Amino acid sequence: MSALLELEDVHAAYGLSRVLFGISIEVNEGECVCLLGRNGVGKTTTMRSVMGLTPPSAGHVRFKSRDITGWPPHRIARAGIGFVPEDRRIFAELSVWENLDVAQRAAARPGRWTIESVIDLFPVLGRLHDRQGGFLSGGEQQMLTIARTLVGNPELLLLDEPSEGLAPLVVEALLAKIGELKAQGLTILLAEQGIEFSLALADRVYVLEKGAVRFAGSSAALRSDRNVLDQLLMV
Amino acid sequence: MFEVSFLFGQFLGGLTTAMFLFLIASGLSLVFGVMRVLNFAHGSFFMIGAYLAWQAVQWLAPALHSFWLAALAAALGVALLGGLIERLLLRHIYGREELYQLLLTYALVLILGDAAKIIWGTQQLSVSRPPMLAGGFQVLGATLPTYNLFIMLTGVAIAVAGWFVLTRSPAGRMVRAAALDREMLGALGANVGALYTGMFVASSFLAGLSGALVTPIQSIVPGMDVEVIVEAFIVVVIGGLGSFWGTFWGSVIYGQVLSFGILILPGFSLFSVFALMAVILIVRPWGLFGRPLR
Numbered sequence: 001m002s003a004l005l006e007l008e009d010v011h012a013a014y015g016l017s018r019v020l021f022g023i024s025i026e027v028n029e030g031e032c033v034c035l036l037g038r039n040g041v042g043k044t045t046t047m048r049s050v051m052g053l054t055p056p057s058a059g060h061v062r063f064k065s066r067d068i069t070g071w072p073p074h075r076i077a078r079a080g081i082g083f084v085p086e087d088r089r090i091f092a093e094l095s096v097w098e099n100l101d102v103a104q105r106a107a108a109r110p111g112r113w114t115i116e117s118v119i120d121l122f123p124v125l126g127r128l129h130d131r132q133g134g135f136l137s138g139g140e141q142q143m144l145t146i147a148r149t150l151v152g153n154p155e156l157l158l159l160d161e162p163s164e165g166l167a168p169l170v171v172e173a174l175l176a177k178i179g180e181l182k183a184q185g186l187t188i189l190l191a192e193q194g195i196e197f198s199l200a201l202a203d204r205v206y207v208l209e210k211g212a213v214r215f216a217g218s219s220a221a222l223r224s225d226r227n228v229l230d231q232l233l234m235v
Numbered sequence: 236m237f238e239v240s241f242l243f244g245q246f247l248g249g250l251t252t253a254m255f256l257f258l259i260a261s262g263l264s265l266v267f268g269v270m271r272v273l274n275f276a277h278g279s280f281f282m283i284g285a286y287l288a289w290q291a292v293q294w295l296a297p298a299l300h301s302f303w304l305a306a307l308a309a310a311l312g313v314a315l316l317g318g319l320i321e322r323l324l325l326r327h328i329y330g331r332e333e334l335y336q337l338l339l340t341y342a343l344v345l346i347l348g349d350a351a352k353i354i355w356g357t358q359q360l361s362v363s364r365p366p367m368l369a370g371g372f373q374v375l376g377a378t379l380p381t382y383n384l385f386i387m388l389t390g391v392a393i394a395v396a397g398w399f400v401l402t403r404s405p406a407g408r409m410v411r412a413a414a415l416d417r418e419m420l421g422a423l424g425a426n427v428g429a430l431y432t433g434m435f436v437a438s439s440f441l442a443g444l445s446g447a448l449v450t451p452i453q454s455i456v457p458g459m460d461v462e463v464i465v466e467a468f469i470v471v472v473i474g475g476l477g478s479f480w481g482t483f484w485g486s487v488i489y490g491q492v493l494s495f496g497i498l499i500l501p502g503f504s505l506f507s508v509f510a511l512m513a514v515i516l517i518v519r520p521w522g523l524f525g526r527p528l529r
Contacts, residue, residue, distance in 0.1 A: 051422055077424035089419040091412045102412045105405055107424035152424055 002065050004029045004187055005050065005081075005156055010059035012042075012049045019045045021211040022059065027156065032188040034202035034219075036195065036233060042211040043191035044086055047158045050189075051083045052076045063156070077107055082154025086161045086191075088145040092134030096125055099133050099148050107152025118147035121177065139170035146177070157181070159190045163197045175200055195233055199223065207232050237498065240376025245494045247374070251383040253490025254390025258445035260467040260474075260482050261397060262438030268477030269414040269434050272325060272336055276343035278464025280439050284313045284446025285455045286351055289360045292450075302365035306447035310440050317439025321432050329431075344460065352457050362450035382451055389448070393441070394483050401479060410434065414477075469512050475525020484524065 003026040012020040020042050027033045035043045048054040050061055052073040061069045068076055077083070091099050100115045119126040122143040128136065136144060142162055149157065162178065163171045178201060182188055192198040198205065199219045207215035207228055215228045222228060263277045291305035320343065328335045364382050371380040401407040412420045413430055421427045453459075466489070471477075474485025489508055496507030515522065 053418060053422060072428075073418070073421040074424050074426045077422055083422045085419065085422075089416055091415045091419075093415060094408065094412060098408050098412075101405070102408050102420070102425075103423045105409065105425075106420060109424070148423070 003027060003062075004031075004064060005189065006060075006062040007046070007050065008060045008062070010046070010049055010056045010061060012045050012054050012056050014045075014054065018057075019211050020049065020056075023208070023211070023213060025206050025213065025216075027187060027189050029187055030185055031203050032182045032190060032201050034198040034205045035189070035191040035208055036193070036198055036205055036222075037208035038193060038233070041208040043208060044160055045211075046208070047083065047160050047189070047191060050076075050158060051081065053083075074106075077152060077154075078109065080109070080153075080155035081158065082107075082149035082152050082156070083158045084145050084149045084160060084162065086164060088141045090133035090136065090141050090144055090148075092132065094133055095130050096128045096133060096136070096144055097130065099144060100125075100151055103148040104151040107154075109153040111153030113150045113153050115151060118150050121150075121180070122147050139166050139174070142166060142170075142174060143177075150181075154186075156187045156189065159188060161191055161193065163192065163194055171197065195229070238376075243375045244377030244379075245498065246491070247377060247379050247383065249490035249492075249494030250487070251386055251490070252493060253486040253488075254387045255445060255449060256466055256470050256489055257390045257483055257486035258393060258441060258448070259463060260470040260486060261393065261479070262441035263467050264471050264474075264477055264479065264482040265397075266435060266438045267471070268479075269410055270329070270431055272329070273333070273340070273476075274438075275337065275340035275464060276320070276347060277438070277442050277467065278460040278462075279344050279347035280313050280317060280442035281446040281449075281463050282351060282455075282460035283316065283347060284309045284443030285450050285459065286355050286360070286446075287312045287443070288447035288450050289355070289362050289455055292362050300365075302362070302451070305362075306444065309447040310444035313443025313446070314436045314440035317442075318432060318436045320439075321435040325435070326428070326431075344464075348457065348460055351460075355455075357457050360455040362455075364451040380452075386448065390486075398479060469508055472512050472522060473515055475522025478522065478524040478526075481522055481524025485522070488523075 005027040007023055007025045010020055010023045011018070023042070023046055025033070035046060037043055045054055049056045052068070052071050055070055059069070060067055063079060063081060068079060091102065094102065097115070100118065104115060124140060125144060125147055128140060133141070133144065146159070146162070159178070162174055166174065175197060178188070182201060188201070190198060190201060199222070202219050204218055205215070205222045206213050207222070209232050214232055215222065215225070259277070259281055263274060266272055266274050287309035288305045291308045292301055295301035295304055324339060328339055368382045368385050371378050401410065409420070409425060409430060413427055417427050470485040470489050471482055473488055474481030474483070488511070492507050492511055493504055497504040500507060
């Protein structure tokens with residue numbers, strides 16, 4: 001069986017500064033795979049290159065066996081990949097409901113997730129219905145950005161550092177929600193710096209360093225590999 | 236001192252100027268607000284609209300509603316021209332330095348200006364008022380031409396409709412989201428390129444329509460493109476570039492300052508508007524309703 005998402009020797013650069021040096025990873029249907037690594041190792045760029053926001057300068061990205069390398073981001077989104085960016089990118093002057101409505105129309109992929117059902121998942125968004133996105137707390141914005149991507153009914157969710165900058169209690173609540181999504185069968189590619197958050201969710205892990213994959217294996221294998229933990233993750 | 240009816244007449248005159256300018260400047264402001272493109276050629280679209288309307292009136296002359304058909308045809312023609320320019324030229328300079336935009340849109344000013352001279356010559360052209368709006372009537376002792384009233388109502392109608400579409404419709408929400416974060420909207424699945432084309436076409440349509448509607452009260456001459464773009468820029472500087480209501484109130488203020496400036500400083504009417512713009516640029520460079528650029 002071929003993977004849902006497959007990156008083959010992907011290189012990427014911002015202008016002249018090269019960031020990815022031949023990343024190859026696979027995400028199978030129903031899996032939660034985590035990209036681990038310190039700041040600046042290329043996790044975000046990997047996600048951006050999957051999404052077409054920073055198109056690969058070499059290599060291939062395949063989704064459901066189709067080569068999507070070089071597609072514009074909106075086509076990739078409509079093919080079924082949902083991106084939740086690290087900095088959340090809420091439309092600050094649009095209300096919570098408007099953020100969700102715009103996303104639903106943009107993706108135009110009807111399915112299990114509707115504005116009503118994402119509010120059931122994150123009830124706090126229902127209470128903040130008419131609040132402007134810019135006036136939400138960090139945790140509320142994180143829930144909104146996940147909900148906003150979900151209403152497009154992606155088959156694969158790219159979650160870039162969802163726990164960043166959030167209070168421990170909020171992180172715990174978020175972890176439970178993402179766990180719920182995973183249990184419902186959503187395929188997730190997660191980028192994280194925090195090892196606890198990621199190992200709580202991930203089936204498999206890729207550890208990145210300097211734009212290349214340094215470790216690939218199951219979460220259990222990573223837990224017992226002191227070398228990788230010490231050298232690449234400083235834990 | 237001045238009589239009430241005279242002052243009221245000045246007020247109405249100012250309001251007519253204002254609503255004309257709003258029709259023109261709203262498209263300019265919208266394109267800047269969403270696409271971050273400062274389109275110098277917007278005045279040229281206005282001029283092409285006027286010439287196309289004249290041309291269409293010549294062809295349609297005997298028909299009863301020829302003026303309205305001509306105005307619609309002119310606006311559609313300019314919308315098409317705008318769409319082509321966006322697709323073939325502007326598209327390539329998004330995200331580049333502003334200097335490229337300035338050069339490109341200024342080049343369009345020169346090209347369209349010369350093209351108009353080649354096609355329609357340099358003599359003044361004029362279009363007569365549509366018969367159904369030919370007369371005028373008295374309000375508080377001042378005479379208001381029916382056509383001017385029509386322009387005022389059109390301006391207000393476009394303002395209300397524009398506001399409604401932007402704040403209450405799905406398309407308006409999409410446009411506001413694009414103005415806030417184009418890349419994110421694309422990553423959510425929206426075809427922002429097509430949205431930009433649509434915005435530019437709508438803006439060109441408004442420019443062409445105002446060009447067509449100005450023909451019954453102003454003669455069509457080469458140079459009207461540059462004159463109107465300067466006025467439109469003053470309006471958006473006063474109101475705040477990219478702000479919808481800022482453009483509306485900027486137009487109203489411009490019209491009134493121009494209208495009453497003539498009374499205080501005859502012969503220096505334009506000076507009063509420029510002075511106002513200078514004061515605003517010093518005190519509040521982002522305009523009355525605008526926001527400081529991030």
